[in-house]
Amino acid sequence: MSVKLVFLGKLADLAGLPEMTVEAPLDWVSLVEGLEAGLAEAIEGDKVRLALNGTVLADKRTLDAGEGDEVALLPPVSGG
Amino acid sequence: MSVKLVFLGKLADLAGLPEMTVEAPLDWVSLVEGLEAGLAEAIEGDKVRLALNGTVLADKRTLDAGEGDEVALLPPVSGG
Amino acid sequence: MARQVELLDAPFNPGSYVGPFTNAHPGLGGVCTFVGEVRSDDDVEALELSHYAPLTLAGMEALADEALGRFDLMGILIVHRVGEMQPGEPIVLVSACARHRRAAIQAVDFAMDHLKSDAWFWKRERRGGVWTWIEPREEDHADLARWRETPEKV
Amino acid sequence: MARQVELLDAPFNPGSYVGPFTNAHPGLGGVCTFVGEVRSDDDVEALELSHYAPLTLAGMEALADEALGRFDLMGILIVHRVGEMQPGEPIVLVSACARHRRAAIQAVDFAMDHLKSDAWFWKRERRGGVWTWIEPREEDHADLARWRETPEKV
Numbered sequence: 001m002s003v004k005l006v007f008l009g010k011l012a013d014l015a016g017l018p019e020m021t022v023e024a025p026l027d028w029v030s031l032v033e034g035l036e037a038g039l040a041e042a043i044e045g046d047k048v049r050l051a052l053n054g055t056v057l058a059d060k061r062t063l064d065a066g067e068g069d070e071v072a073l074l075p076p077v078s079g080g
Numbered sequence: 081m082s083v084k085l086v087f088l089g090k091l092a093d094l095a096g097l098p099e100m101t102v103e104a105p106l107d108w109v110s111l112v113e114g115l116e117a118g119l120a121e122a123i124e125g126d127k128v129r130l131a132l133n134g135t136v137l138a139d140k141r142t143l144d145a146g147e148g149d150e151v152a153l154l155p156p157v158s159g160g
Numbered sequence: 161m162a163r164q165v166e167l168l169d170a171p172f173n174p175g176s177y178v179g180p181f182t183n184a185h186p187g188l189g190g191v192c193t194f195v196g197e198v199r200s201d202d203d204v205e206a207l208e209l210s211h212y213a214p215l216t217l218a219g220m221e222a223l224a225d226e227a228l229g230r231f232d233l234m235g236i237l238i239v240h241r242v243g244e245m246q247p248g249e250p251i252v253l254v255s256a257c258a259r260h261r262r263a264a265i266q267a268v269d270f271a272m273d274h275l276k277s278d279a280w281f282w283k284r285e286r287r288g289g290v291w292t293w294i295e296p297r298e299e300d301h302a303d304l305a306r307w308r309e310t311p312e313k314v
Numbered sequence: 315m316a317r318q319v320e321l322l323d324a325p326f327n328p329g330s331y332v333g334p335f336t337n338a339h340p341g342l343g344g345v346c347t348f349v350g351e352v353r354s355d356d357d358v359e360a361l362e363l364s365h366y367a368p369l370t371l372a373g374m375e376a377l378a379d380e381a382l383g384r385f386d387l388m389g390i391l392i393v394h395r396v397g398e399m400q401p402g403e404p405i406v407l408v409s410a411c412a413r414h415r416r417a418a419i420q421a422v423d424f425a426m427d428h429l430k431s432d433a434w435f436w437k438r439e440r441r442g443g444v445w446t447w448i449e450p451r452e453e454d455h456a457d458l459a460r461w462r463e464t465p466e467k468v
Contacts, residue, residue, distance in 0.1 A: 008366050009436030010447045054368030072366050078437040078448045079430040080350075080363065080394050080406050088212050089282030090293045134214030152212050158283040158294045159276040160196070160209065160240050160252050175329050182349070186402060190350040192422070196415060200341040248340060261350060261426055262457060268346070269419050276415070303416060 003065045005031075006072040011048070014039045026065040047076045083145045085111075086152040091128070094119045106145040127156045162235035163224045167217050169243045174253045181237045181255055188234055191257040192264035194272055200247035206286045208244045209251070216242075216280040223274050231267040233258045238271060242281070273303045316389035317378045321371050323397045328407045335391045335409050342388055345411040346418040348426055354401035360440040362398045363405070370396075370434040377428050385421040387412045392425060396435070427457045 003026045007015040015035075022034055032040045042048065050060040051072040057063060065071050083106045087095040095115075102114055112120045122128065130140040131152040137143060145151050162184060174195045182191050198207045211217075224236050237255040245251060252275060256267035277296035284293045316338060328349045336345050352361045365371075378390050391409040399405060406429060410421035429435075431454035438447045 006366065008364060009438075012364075013447075051366070051369060054372070056369070070368075072369070074366070074369075074434075075436065076449065077432070077434055079450050079454060080433055080435045080437075086212065089210060089284075092210075093293075131212070131215060134218070136215070150214075152215070154212065154215075154280075155282065156295065157278070157280055159296045159300060160279055160281045160283075175333060179329060187354040188351060189353040190348055192346070192348045194344055194346045194415060194419060195336070196344040197342060199343040199413060259353060260453075261348060261430070262423075262453075265348060265419065265423050265426070269416075269423075272415055272419070299414075299416075 002067045004070045006070060008072060009075040009078070011039070011042060011073050011075050014042055024065065024067045024069070026063065026069075026071065028061045028063045031063060031071070042075075043073055049074045082147045084150045086150060088152060089155040089158070091119070091122060091153050091155050094122055104145065104147045104149070106143065106149075106151065108141045108143045111143060111151070122155075123153055129154045163221070163228060164235070164237045164239075165217065165220045165224050166239045167211065167220070168239060168241050171245075171249055172239060172241065172253075174239075174250055177237060177239055177253055178255050181235065182257065185234045185257045187259075188257040189259040190261040190264050191255060192261070192268045193253065193255040194268045195250055196252040196272070198245045198247045198249050198251055203287045204247060204285050205289075206244055206246055207251075208284050208286075208291070209240075209242045210282045211242045212280055219280050220275075223271060223279070226274075227256065227267045227271050230270065231256070231258065231263040232260070233263055233267055236267060236271070238275070240275065240279075240281075270307055273300070273307065276300045277304050317375070317382060318389070318391045318393075319371065319374045319378050320393045321365065321374065322393060322395050325399075325403055326393060326395065326407075328393075328404055331391060331393055331407055332409050335389065336411065339388045339411045341413075342411040343413040344415040344418050345409060346415070346422045347407070347409040348422045349404055350406040350426070352399045352401045352403050352405055357441045358401060358439050359443075360398055360400060361405075362438050362440075362445070363394075363396045364436045365396045366434055373434050374429075377425060377433070380428075381410065381421045381425050384424065385410070385412065385417040386414070387417055387421055390421060390425070392429070394429065394433075394435075424461055427454070427461060430454045431458050 002024045012018045050057045082104045092098045130137045234257045239253040241251045254268050254271045256264045258264040277300035284291045388411045393407040395405045408425045410418045412418040431450035438445045
C-alpha cells in the first residue's frame with residue numbers, strides 16, 4: 001500500500017474520494033486493473049493525463065511508480 | 081476686434097501668446113494676411129487645421145467667421 | 161451601459177476611480193485597466209499637456225461611445241490629465257468592464273491607441289530647462305491603423 | 315524585472331496587490347491590469363476551483379516567465395484564487411508593467427488566454443444545489459491559438 005493516487009476534477013467525483021493508496025510497484029496495466037470499471041474507463045480516455053511526482057508523463061502507458069511515489073490522474077483542465 | 085483666435089501647441093509658441101482677437105468678418109485669406117509671416121506660413125501647412133466654434137473645418141479655406149466667433153488654430157496632435 | 165469621461169488639471173489616484181467604477185457594475189466578468197504614467201526618461205524634468213476645451217473632452221466622449229459600440233462592454237471609464245506633470249504621475253486611465261475578458265482587454269487597447277495619436281492633446285517636455293514639442297511615434301500611427309482593418313465585435 | 319505569482323485559498327483585494335506592484339516599478343510607462351470575477355450568471359450559487367499543488371503554481375510561474383521573455387516588460391504579477399467562491403468575488407488578477415503600453419496590454423491578454431484554458435485548474439459551479447464540472451469554451455481555445463502564430467516581441 002505505498003503508491004499514492006490523487007484524483008483531480010471529475011475523476012475525484014467518479015472515485016468518490018480525492019486520494020487513495022495502492023501497492024507498489026505500479027505500472028499502467030496494474031493501475032487500470034486496480035480501479036473499478038467506470039473509473040478505469042474514464043482514465044483510459046485520450047484526454048486524461050498522468051503526473052508522476054509532479055511531472056506530467058508524455059505517454060501515460062509508460063507509468064512506472066515505486067514505493068513512496070505520487071501519481072496524479074488529471075482530466076482536461078477547465079482553466080481559471 | 082471681435083473674432084477670437086486660439087493658438088494651440090507649437091502655434092502658441094510661434095504666436096507668442098495663446099489667444100488674440102481680430103476684426104470680423106474673417107475668412108481664410110484675411111486670417112493669413114493678418115498674421116505675421118512665420119505664423120502665417122505655419123498655418124498654411126497641410127497638417128494645421130481650423131476649428132470654428134468647436135467644430136473642425138473639413139477645408140480650412142472655407143473659413144467664414146463673424147462677430148463673436150472663436151477660431152482655433154490646431155497643429156498636429158501629439159496624443160496623450 | 162455606463163460611460164464616465166473626465167479631463168483633470170490636477171494629480172489623481174487611479175485606484176480611487178477604478179474601485180467605484182468596478183463596484184458600479186455588479187455581475188461583471190472582468191475589468192481591464194490601463195494606467196499610463198509620465199515616464200522618467202533620461203533627463204525629462206516635466207511634461208505638459210495642453211488641450212482645447214471645445215474639442216478635447218467631446219473627442220474623448222466620442223471615443224468612449226465608439227468603444228461601447230464596437231465591443232460588448234458593461235461600461236467604460238476614461239480619465240486624462242492636462243497641465244504640467246512630473247515623472248511618475250499618472251497621465252491617463254482607461255478601464256473597461258465586460259461579461260467576457262477579451263472585450264474588456266480589447267476596448268482598453270483600442271481606446272489607448274486612439275488617445276495616444278488621435279486625440280486633441282499637444283504635448284511638450286522639459287529637459288535641461290528647455291521645452292520641446294512632441295509628435296506621436298511611428299509605432300503609435302501603426303497601432304492606430306490596426307483598428308481600421310478589423311471591425312469585429314468581440 | 316520582477317515576477318510575482320501567488321495562489322490563494324481565501325478572498326483577496328486586487329487593489330492591495332496592484333498598488334504595491336506599481337510602486338515597485340518606478341520609471342514605468344504604464345501598467346495594465348485585468349481582474350476576473352465570478353460572474354453572476356443566471357442561477358449560479360457558487361464556483362469551486364480545484365488545483366494540484368505540484369503542477370498548478372509551477373505552471374503559473376512558467377507562464378509568467380514566458381510572458382517576461384516574450385514581451386518587453388518591467389514586471390508581471392499573477393494572482394489566482396482556488397477553493398469555493400461566490401459571485402462577485404475576484405478569481406484572477408494579472409498585472410504587467412512596461413515602458414511602453416502595448417507590451418503591458420499584450421502581456422495581460424497573453425497571460426489571461428493561457429490561464430483560461432491552459433492552466434492546471436478544474437472548475438465546477440453549483441446551480442440549484444447541484445455541482446457541474448465546466449470545460450473551457452470554444453472561444454477560449456481559439457483565443458489561445460492566436461499566440462502560436464505570432465511570436466513577435468512587442
